Amino acid sequence: MNGTSEGPAPAADLDRSAVTDSDIDLAARTEPQTYREVFTAAPLAMAVVDPEGLVVSANDTLGTLLGTDPDALAGSAAADLVDLASDAGTWHAYREVLCGRQPRLRCTRRLKRADGHSLWAQVTVAPLAGDTPGLLLSVSDVSARRELQARLRHLQMHDPVTRLPNRALFFERLTAALEAESYEPGGSGRVGLCYLDLDGFKAVNDTLGHRVGDRLLAAVAERLTRCAEEAAGTRAGVPLVARLGGDEFALLVEDSTGTDQLADLAESLLASLQEPFELSGRRLSVTASVGVVERHTAGTTPTALMQAADTTLYWAKADGRARWTLFDPERNASRMTRQALAATLRPAIDRGEFALEYQPLVGMDDGRVRGVEALIRWNHPQFGVLAPNRFIALAEEDGSIVPLGRWILRTACRQARRWQLDHPDEPPIFVSVNVAVRQVWDSDLVADVAAALEETGLAPHLLQLELTESAVMGSAGRPLQVLRALSDMGVHIAIDDFGTGYSNLAYLSRLPVSVLKLDGAFVRGFQYAGVTDTADASDAATANPADEVIVEAMVQLAHRLGLTVTAECVETSDQASRLRRIGCDTGQGWLYSRPVAPDRISALLGSSGTPGVQAGAGRP
Numbered sequence: 001m002n003g004t005s006e007g008p009a010p011a012a013d014l015d016r017s018a019v020t021d022s023d024i025d026l027a028a029r030t031e032p033q034t035y036r037e038v039f040t041a042a043p044l045a046m047a048v049v050d051p052e053g054l055v056v057s058a059n060d061t062l063g064t065l066l067g068t069d070p071d072a073l074a075g076s077a078a079a080d081l082v083d084l085a086s087d088a089g090t091w092h093a094y095r096e097v098l099c100g101r102q103p104r105l106r107c108t109r110r111l112k113r114a115d116g117h118s119l120w121a122q123v124t125v126a127p128l129a130g131d132t133p134g135l136l137l138s139v140s141d142v143s144a145r146r147e148l149q150a151r152l153r154h155l156q157m158h159d160p161v162t163r164l165p166n167r168a169l170f171f172e173r174l175t176a177a178l179e180a181e182s183y184e185p186g187g188s189g190r191v192g193l194c195y196l197d198l199d200g201f202k203a204v205n206d207t208l209g210h211r212v213g214d215r216l217l218a219a220v221a222e223r224l225t226r227c228a229e230e231a232a233g234t235r236a237g238v239p240l241v242a243r244l245g246g247d248e249f250a251l252l253v254e255d256s257t258g259t260d261q262l263a264d265l266a267e268s269l270l271a272s273l274q275e276p277f278e279l280s281g282r283r284l285s286v287t288a289s290v291g292v293v294e295r296h297t298a299g300t301t302p303t304a305l306m307q308a309a310d311t312t313l314y315w316a317k318a319d320g321r322a323r324w325t326l327f328d329p330e331r332n333a334s335r336m337t338r339q340a341l342a343a344t345l346r347p348a349i350d351r352g353e354f355a356l357e358y359q360p361l362v363g364m365d366d367g368r369v370r371g372v373e374a375l376i377r378w379n380h381p382q383f384g385v386l387a388p389n390r391f392i393a394l395a396e397e398d399g400s401i402v403p404l405g406r407w408i409l410r411t412a413c414r415q416a417r418r419w420q421l422d423h424p425d426e427p428p429i430f431v432s433v434n435v436a437v438r439q440v441w442d443s444d445l446v447a448d449v450a451a452a453l454e455e456t457g458l459a460p461h462l463l464q465l466e467l468t469e470s471a472v473m474g475s476a477g478r479p480l481q482v483l484r485a486l487s488d489m490g491v492h493i494a495i496d497d498f499g500t501g502y503s504n505l506a507y508l509s510r511l512p513v514s515v516l517k518l519d520g521a522f523v524r525g526f527q528y529a530g531v532t533d534t535a536d537a538s539d540a541a542t543a544n545p546a547d548e549v550i551v552e553a554m555v556q557l558a559h560r561l562g563l564t565v566t567a568e569c570v571e572t573s574d575q576a577s578r579l580r581r582i583g584c585d586t587g588q589g590w591l592y593s594r595p596v597a598p599d600r601i602s603a604l605l606g607s608s609g610t611p612g613v614q615a616g617a618g619r620p
Contacts, residue, residue, distance in 0.1 A: 048128070049078045049135040053098055056134065065121070065141060067113035078137050082123045083109045097125050098135065108142065120146040159243040161214045162221035170242035170250055174302045177254045192256035192294040194239075194266050195309035196224070199287045199321045201247035212279060216286065217247065219277050224249055227272045231265050239265065250309075253294075259326060262294045266324035289316035290324035311335065337383065342394045344380075349403055353379050356411055357595035360604065361432065361566060361588045364580040369604060371430035371464065373588065374412040375595045376404075396438050405439045406448050413456040413463060415598050420462070423605050432464040432494060437479070446485045460490030464515065468496050480511075487512035494566070499554060509561055516558045518584075520569025522547045526578050552582045559583065 039046060045062035047055050055073050063070030066081075079085045084094045084107075096102035105125040112118050120143045128134050157169035165173070177191050198220065205213040225241050228251055232238040240252040251269070256262060269290060276285045291312030293305060308327050316325035348354065358372035378386040395401035416431035439445050453460055465486065483493055494515035499522055525547025551567075558565045567579045570589030579587060593604070 045139040045141075047073065047078065047081075047137040047139075049098075049125075049137050051098065051133045053078055055081065055137075062139060065113075065119075065139060066111065067115050067117075078125075078135070082121065082137065082139060083111060084123070084125075094125060097127070100127065103127070108146075111139075119143045162218050162243045164221050164225070164249075165240060165242040167242070167244045170240065170244060170252065171302055173240055173254075174252055174305070177252065178297050178300055178302060178305075187255045188257055189297055190256045190258070190294065191297050191300065191305070192253035192259075192262040192265075193292070193305060193309050194251040194253075194262060194269060194324075195291040195293070195306075195313045196249045196251070196269060196288050197290075197313055197317070198247035199289055199317075201286065204284065204286075208282070212282070212284075215279050216277060216284060217243070219279065220273065220286065221249070223272045224251065224269060227268050228265075231268055256294055259292075259294045262292045263324070263326065266290045266292050270322070270324060287322035289313060289321050291316055291327070292324055293327045308332065338394065341380070341383070341386075341391050342398060345391060345395055345398065346400045346403075348378065348380070349400065349407060353381070354404070354407065355379060356408065356415070357597060358415070358431075358601050359588060359595040360593050360601070361586045362592045364567075364576065364584050364587050369429055369601075370586055371432055372416075372601060373432040373466070373595075374408060374415075374434075376408055392436070396436050399438065399442060401436045401438050402443045405436060405443075406452075409433055409448060409452045410455065413452045413458045416462055417456045417458045418598075419602060419605060420458075422602060426605055428459075428462055429605070430462040430464050430492070431458075432466055434466045434496065437467070440479050440482050445482050446489070449486060449491060450489065461492065464492040464494050466494045466496040466517065484512045487514075497568075499550070513563060515564050515566060516554070517566045517568055517588075518551060518554065520589075522551050523567050523569045523575055523579070523589075524571075526551075526572075526575040548578065548582070551579070551584075555583045 039048075039057075040059050042059055043061060045059065045065045047058040047062055050056050055076050055078050058070040058073040060070055063073065066073075073081065079091070079094060084105075085091045086109075090105075090107050093102060093105045093107075097105045103126065106122065108120060108122050110118055111121050119141055122140045122142045124138045124140075125135050128136055157166055157172075158164065159166045174191075174193075201213065201216070204216060221241070221243065228239040228241050237254055240254075242250050242252070244250050251265065253262060253265065270288060273286055273288055276283050291309045291314070293308045293312060295305070295308075311332055312325050312327045315328075315331070316323055319325060355377050356374050357377055358374055360369045361371045361373060362368065363370050376388050376392075378391055380386050392401070395404050412431045412433050416429065420428040435445065439448075449463070449465070452458075453463065467483075487493055492514045493512055494517055495511075495513055496517045497519045498516045499519045555565050564585040565583070566586045566588060567575075567584045568588050570576055570579065570587040570591045572591060576587060576591055593600075
């Protein structure tokens with residue numbers, strides 16, 4: 001013996017030796033039965049589908065889900081059972097899975113039970129395992145999940161204060177309304193929008209608190225909603241009312257019939273808010289401003305439509321509030337041009353796009369050129385030559401008037417000095433430069449003037465600075481100090497457009513002013529006499545003879561104060577003769593010359609050795 005003995009075989013060996021051919025046959029016979037029992041009792045609703053798309057068998061869970069006997073489902077088309085043929089995309093994908101060209105299809109369908117109730121189900125179709133032909137259809141009830149998702153979406157897409165659709169849902173609907181595939185056959189292909197903002201709502205929040213403010217917003221929302229429902233009338237679609245934020249609301253009219261419909265809606269919105277609101281024992285009144293836009297959906301984007309609505313709402317508020325305003329393309333084009341000019345104004349100074357023209361100021365007694373007014377022009381690369389009324393206000397708003405004013409001052413002084421050197425035998429003419437109020441406040445105007453005079457060599461008495469009457473009258477503090485410093489320097493100060501502003505005559509005597517420039521509105525009134533043609537006869541009908549009396553009184557007052565007087569907008573010889581008789585010192589206008597380039601002034605000064613202007617030479 002070798003110390004070993006035979007014992008029982010290892011378990012693995014016994015199992016292996018115990019499996020016989022008859023055992024394999026038994027397993028093969030019992031396995032399908034096991035699978036069928038699992039299939040029948042599975043908690044997931046399932047059905048086996050043959051290669052033709054017909055249900056071979058369905059389990060009890062599917063029968064229960066659909067409210068029918070599972071055996072009754074055998075032989076029915078699977079696509080009809082779970083609504084796979086209701087849209088072309090899903091039907092095509094299902095056919096691809098059935099033919100073996102796509103591995104799986106999963107979709108969500110709304111199914112109808114035998115008892116008439118509906119449910120949301122997630123449907124999955126996939127090939128059977130192995131080489132077995134056919135498909136396995138599985139269906140799971142997702143109604144509860146869909147309901148939860150719908151509730152969450154409603155909370156996400158609605159304003160909690162007013163219960164109205166919020167900004168996100170509004171833009172979702174607006175985007176859908178502008179998509180080409182959303183156009184209904186026979187529809188107008190148009191869309192309208194009323195963009196509404198409450199006037200003075202901030203005061204309610206600040207004085208009564210946000211709780212009252214929220215209640216007011218909710219009450220406004222109710223009236224707007226009721227107004228939208230009434231405006232719809234017999235039409236199928238009711239305008240969507242949404243709160244975009246704060247005190248801003250929007251009403252979207254899909255498939256609108258034109259501007260008249262939107263105008264009527266805007267009128268009804270304003271009317272609905274006229275009745276005071278009763279909130280917590282308080283009686284509150286509120287008004288609104290409404291911007292109205294209506295246009296074709298084709299070629300329109302949500303951004304463009306909202307920009308137009310926002311612009312129009314701004315117009316409504318600027319025009320006085322408590323009103324509606326319709327979008328005006330021409331007005332918007334002007335606004336866009338204004339914005340484009342504002343954006344390029346400062347760079348244009350550095351690029352040298354500005355130039356000066358000069359209009360003569362002529363002695364009324366002898367017709368000699370005493371001086372010129374410098375008038376700026378912008379040679380804009382896109383909009384052409386622009387007069388100062390197109391951009392000076394913009395320059396004052398953004399502060400670029402300061403560097404622009406310095407450039408005008410230096411250029412005008414340099415040109416006046418050049419004329420003086422080119423015509424040494426003639427009395428030198430002065431140059432008059434317009435100064436904006438912001439130049440007085442935002443820069444050291446005295447230092448700028450001193451630097452320009454020193455740089456160009458122009459004598460101070462040959463420089464005249466023009467300020468408007470509204471800017472000069474009532475001046476105190478720094479403006480008055482600046483004016484006095486400039487006057488002490490020898491620079492002349494002129495009040496432009498005199499007679500149309502504050503006209504504080506008592507204060508006039510205390511200002512360091514040497515010249516009054518009468519506003520052209522008075523001079524135009526002198527056209528009532530000497531009329532010979534039909535065109536001038538229409539002017540005579542509107543002329544005011546009292547203007548001559550007013551001008552004569554202002555001239556006499558100015559002379560008593562030691563000031564000289566310049567009349568603007570002199571266009572006819574009759575005006576000139578009357579102004580001369582009254583006592584005006586100098587005149588300016590088309591009778592003498594339009595604003596011209598510097599070389600034209602040089603030619604004028606050098607013509608025949610007589611620096612004068614022919615009456616009527618500047619007439620168009």
